[in-house]
Amino acid sequence: MKVTLWGTRGSLATPGPESIRYGGNTSCVEVRGEDDTLLVLDAGTGVRRLGDTIRPEIGRVDLLLTHLHMDHIQGLGFFEPLFMPGLSVHIWGPSSTTEGLRERLQHYLSPPLFPVRLRDVPCKLTLHDVVQREDFRVGPFQIKADLVCHPGPTVGFRIRENDRVLAYIPDHEPALGMPDFPSEPAWLSGYEIAQGADLLIHDAQFSEDEYPSHVGWGHSSIPQALDFARATGVKALVPFHHDPSHSDEIMDELWEKAKADPDLPFALVPAREGATFEL
Amino acid sequence: MAQRAIELILMRQLASSLAQPILLLDADGDLLFFNEPAEALVGRRFDDVGEIRRGEWAMLFKPSEEDGTPVKREDLPLLIAIDRQEPAHRNYWIQGLDGVRRKLESTAFPLVGQSGECLGAVGLFWEID
Numbered sequence: 001m002k003v004t005l006w007g008t009r010g011s012l013a014t015p016g017p018e019s020i021r022y023g024g025n026t027s028c029v030e031v032r033g034e035d036d037t038l039l040v041l042d043a044g045t046g047v048r049r050l051g052d053t054i055r056p057e058i059g060r061v062d063l064l065l066t067h068l069h070m071d072h073i074q075g076l077g078f079f080e081p082l083f084m085p086g087l088s089v090h091i092w093g094p095s096s097t098t099e100g101l102r103e104r105l106q107h108y109l110s111p112p113l114f115p116v117r118l119r120d121v122p123c124k125l126t127l128h129d130v131v132q133r134e135d136f137r138v139g140p141f142q143i144k145a146d147l148v149c150h151p152g153p154t155v156g157f158r159i160r161e162n163d164r165v166l167a168y169i170p171d172h173e174p175a176l177g178m179p180d181f182p183s184e185p186a187w188l189s190g191y192e193i194a195q196g197a198d199l200l201i202h203d204a205q206f207s208e209d210e211y212p213s214h215v216g217w218g219h220s221s222i223p224q225a226l227d228f229a230r231a232t233g234v235k236a237l238v239p240f241h242h243d244p245s246h247s248d249e250i251m252d253e254l255w256e257k258a259k260a261d262p263d264l265p266f267a268l269v270p271a272r273e274g275a276t277f278e279l
Numbered sequence: 280m281a282q283r284a285i286e287l288i289l290m291r292q293l294a295s296s297l298a299q300p301i302l303l304l305d306a307d308g309d310l311l312f313f314n315e316p317a318e319a320l321v322g323r324r325f326d327d328v329g330e331i332r333r334g335e336w337a338m339l340f341k342p343s344e345e346d347g348t349p350v351k352r353e354d355l356p357l358l359i360a361i362d363r364q365e366p367a368h369r370n371y372w373i374q375g376l377d378g379v380r381r382k383l384e385s386t387a388f389p390l391v392g393q394s395g396e397c398l399g400a401v402g403l404f405w406e407i408d
Binding site for chain 1: 285
């Protein structure tokens with residue numbers, strides 16, 4: 001499994017000279033299987049550049065949406081595979097208690113927010129509502145989706161190929177309302193998604209100082225992300241969903257401090273746009 | 280132990296943040312959690328007793344009418360919420376694990392998850408002086 005980061009920023013695309021090294025595009029991750037099966041995780045603004053690398057000959061693309069906040073779907077209308085006639089595009093994502101995935105996506109992909117309606121895209125489009133704790137298979141990938149602590153219906157994904165596991169929880173506040181965080185596994189949001197993963201891509205939006213004024217916004221501080229990774233026994237953590245206000249310089253300082261802990265039981269590799277990982 | 284559904288986790292987190300005594304059951308009727316304000320009614324700390332199975336907790340607190348007549352299990356609001364998946368409300372007396380008899384007002388409702396499945400029930404309690 002090869003994992004490539006096309007968008008690492010949280011909340012809002014942040015282009016500019018201050019964000020060149022860690023990246024300014026919002027959430028998007030490419031996952032390639034041994035047989036070249038393609039999964040795309042989230043459709044933030046990073047998905048546009050990824051889409052430009054995809055040829056119709058691939059036959060099928062599966063896009064897995066963790067949730068439908070704008071920073072995770074804003075690139076969808078610019079995802080070239082949607083406009084390739086004959087290409088099968090499967091979109092997986094959470095419904096709400098009152099609307100299915102198609103209805104929810106149509107709120108964005110329709111006027112006045114977008115000129116092209118979802119029903120008019122020329123690809124062969126199939127939508128799948130991801131319900132709680134549903135397992136599904138795409139090519140060589142066994143995929144588990146489970147709801148996690150973030151405002152609105154939001155899932156994390158656990159993706160297994162052979163004996164390798166990628167866990168993806170880009171928006172997650174498991175410490176919300178938990179004075180004893182990280183608690184025992186039965187009461188820890190996201191535990192079964194992340195448990196023992198070879199690579200965990202996880203929300204680490206805020207610094208420790210910033211978190212108290214953002215409690216309930218659905219995101220983790222850097223120390224909370226480290227504690228979650230420790231509690232779930234992952235082998236490597238990729239802190240993700242960087243705050244738009246964090247310049248490259250600020251992030252260098254934050255990660256230098258985080259890496260100073262000599263007892264970290266996992267590799268710590270802060271997400272940078274363009275980075276790749278082989279599992 | 281397997282991870283609980285996110286709705287149960289969030290309910291426990293909310294209960295932990297409130298001054299209202301709250302009990303949380305799973306879909307089998309087992310008592311998963313009670314918060315700190317409820318510890319005063321139960322008469323023990325949750326950390327000391329932990330989870331309690333359905334057949335045990337309902338009788339453990341000796342629910343009764345004012346004259347001491349036992350309240351049938353099927354008439355307890357929390358078990359109505361679980362078994363019939365309906366909200367329920369009533370007054371009754373309990374004897375906590377500390378041996379003290381208390382008069383309670385109780386409201387319970389089923390906890391229905393995002394998939395539409397009943398995941399458990401929540402009981403809210405008021406002690407009546």
